[in-house]
Amino acid sequence: MALIELSPETPAPPAAATPPLAYYYRRAGLALAVLLLLALGGAAPAGSVLLTRIGAVPVATGGDFQLVGGLLYTMDLDAEPRVLTAWQPTTLRPLWSYRGTTTEDPFFVSAATDGFTVLRSGRGITVLDARTGAVRWTSPVAVQPVNDRTAFVEEEIFRPGTEYDAESGDPGQLYGTNTGPLHTEPALRTELRGVDLATGAKVWSLTLPGSVFTTWTGAPENAVVVLTSDRLLVLSPTTGAVLRERPVPAIGGVTAGEGEVVGDTVLVHYGDYGTGGLVTAYALDTLAERWRQDQPDPAGNSAGCLGLTCVRSGNELIVLDPRTGAERWRSTDSIVLAFGTGAVLETRGPSRPLRTADVVTGQQVTDLRWWRFFFPVEGGRAYLVSRLDGNRNTVFGLLRQGATAVQPLGRLPETTVQCQSVPGLLACRVATGIEVWAIPG
16 A cells, blocks of 8 residues: 555644654654563464574664665664664675764655665655765655666645744644645645656656645556546656546545555545545556545545555444455454455554455454564565563564465564564564574575
């Protein structure tokens, strides 16, 4: 699932001066997770030991880490200014360090390719050479790499003097995105640009009136989907050419409010944020209308259903057929994530796995109730799952797409709840730093 970001008809909720960011909750969430983990009991021991320890790297007490795009990054968040260090994860050799220019939140790697590291620092973006750490260029707005040569940028242009003063606490509708300041008026226009990832030089641009929703579809098409107040477009991110386009009319005097891409379906939502409204589904490859229906909350799909088409009703999540809108099955008090083309991972909250199930029928495939935490493997083809044994060691398993059982990997003689994984590697935060292991590919 990819959420299309903003609409001139859907203001940000006025209760918050700025939308919350995941970084703000990282330390509190980690502390809570540790307390929960210490309270949990163990289960049956792992049946094999397939983890091969590579070693450990140091990290500051107030630091964090990321394993992404072929590199391990550690962040010293207490340093002034903050410091990002890149490591070669199979040898744990330090490659370079970058000292930032701000102590603002957030500070993390927002994207990475074989050649470039995109660092979010405060509200700005810094593009670094992944091999040397040298600064290639900076941007005041988010940058989405679409390959190792080209990136996509969206920038809203507001009338001067409309930036919201967060310290004032003034009520009213606010407009903006998670990547910039909020404003008291909608954007005048939005500029979409393709840029050279190595230099930031503009390759193409398209200007549209007001605010728009945009999302990059990713592979295999690698297109940009754009929703305006009256049009739906699919663009080439490398040339800006309009590949497909169709009108999106107002219905009952209400214009489209927001949208998202789920698999091969584009969902266009009508109605204000947090209220009921019409949802219309279009085929991504042709933009032909597939179905439309009233839903209790137009934001309900992305609230607890990732990579699938769903609607929430009370405490139930209803999984829909993306081509017809018909109900497939229901889940209670859970989150459902697409797991390959034919299955889903059902979880209790953001970290507790429950089971895998058939995407069409909801019938259980793998019982995961013995496990307590899960961590996605970069690329989406597997999950690492973990739990404690009776000695408070952390036991790991690997759940692959299409598998009917978890493959035991082994155990770490420490308690850890903060892990990340890419194919072939696992990194976890422990008291002494970041431990790194090789795992089956």
